[in-house]
Amino acid sequence: KTDLPIFAVRQRLIEEFKKSETSIVIGETASGKTTQIPQFLYNCGLHKNGLIACTQPRRVAAITIAQRVAQEMGTPVGQEVGFCVRFEDSTSSQTRIKYMTDGMLLRESIGDRLLKKYSIIILDEAHERTIQTDVLFGVVKYAQVQRKAENHRKLRLIVMSATMDVDHFAKYFSSAPVLYVEGRLHPIKINYTREIQSDYIGAALTTVFQIHQEEPAQDDILVFLTGQEEIETVAQTIKDLQLSLPLSLPKLIVCPLYASLPHSLQLRAFKSTPADCRKVVLSTNIAETSVTIRGIKFVVDTGKVKAKSFNASTHLDILSVQSISQAQAWQRAGRAGRERHGIVYRLYTEAQYFNFSPNTVPEIQRCNVSNTILQLLAIGIKDIHAFDFIDPPSKESISSAFSELTLLGAVVQSGSKLYELTALGQKMSVFPLDPKLSKAIVCAIPQNCVEEMLSLVSMLSVESVLYTPQAKKDVALDVRRKFTSNEGDFVMLLNIYRAFKQSKGSKSWCFENYINHRNMNVVFEIRKQIRGLCLKANVPLTSNQRDMKVLRRCVAHALFTNAAELQTDGTYRAIDSNETVLIHPSSCLFQSKPSYVVYRELIHTSKCYMRDLCVVDPDWLYEAAPNYFQSKLKGRR
């Protein structure tokens, strides 16, 4: 390990850390900064017996890095070195170096805004600009100043990032010194197309076969595409085309890679390639940051990505194919040069590259921020407009969040631009859930159906638990028919949860019923966690197993802004936005036409569809928000 480039600058880093309260460390992955810098600080006693936090955007990273560092220090995980992620905390009173997800540190700041148990906080992978890291920037900056003002122990901050946006970070952190650590990336040759490619999928196929015919086997290829369907189509095309190639060429092993692919199939992409074969990994942006594949020599970059954007006027999240940023293009290119020099084929011209925006728009400017705002208020930040965001969300996005939270009764306006948490909002902020789902739990308390609501909310908090492979679609739908309900998908989900519980979490039960076992286990974990939070908050764990009507009424009280009304032409009208919407064909209510429903979410594809529905009585909607519905219905023609 001592041959890592970081050891060459160890002394200089330590001196700089001693000198300045805030430092910025720039270094590529594989520079060793994440594993070594916390150890340097610990070994020279700079933490003064407080905790050293090192935050990561991803759970897996927090866990595996902690394990590696513990091994290097020759101690079991959980003693001097530990990790803390949702559902799993390995730390003990001995722990001094704590790897944690940034979301976890943010949660802790609700209990102590000054984060007093930490003497050093390292924000790692800052260039990824997740919502949580962005909010933490403001929280730790405030904590540092305020701790000084209140004569608490000094808080030392270290921001670690790849080579992007350096000036932006330095400026935000009052011109903190920037320290560079050499990476270990091998040289990469970049090729652009000479002409603009109108068909990036066709261009990707051509490039893959060109590499395949000209380059030695064993040199694997990574292709960046935008989504599952595209990847499966390209995979099939490569397999088909391979049949017409000369037999003398090496065999192509095609490996799709995307997050919703079952784990066992994902693993194929990481297996080493047999001699005389070549691996082609067809991946979404999961291979940009979340996973690393060894042995990649060629990267084929289509320059496209599927990304979310938020429309504050319609309150809609839209997922669409967009051009990547220049920073993303370099991140992708870097995937080629990890073990030896690599070659990158960019399927766009150099002029197009210079037209890409230099940096990816931070997530906080692309998504609905209701949850973030609720969290900031819970931390104790009263004036959101004055909060020191490194890049603030748009005014429209913030006011859209406030109007949603006001409607839900979570906040009230207490000044021209000031908002306060209500008692309800306080209760809601206890749960690490979408605000509407937190409210559903609170609504269940007076109706005495808390246990059922915990199950439902947990089911609604994961990606779909239904597993419907295209080839076995009819069988899957048929075997799951026993769970469906004319009261809607919410009741169906509760039925599935109950059957899964009765099977004692059986994997074979899931297999037989076309249910995703991995996601069901997450449902169990979430339920256990929020049930624990209820106990801590003295929420009575009441149960009403039979009466689904009372459960649906609570749902109506919490999700009334997601209500839709049947129109005479058979379509629905979303009452909040007045848009025409349809029942998604995957819903168990697809064949029926209930007069009023609430939905979990809208997805905008070929049409605007409501996904996950619950049949409601319009009276329940009025009960929940009389003024809102009166004005909404007045506007009707």
Added chain:
DNA sequence: TTGTGGTGT
């Protein structure tokens, strides 16, 4: 009559 980039509490 259909489709889900990736994370996280």
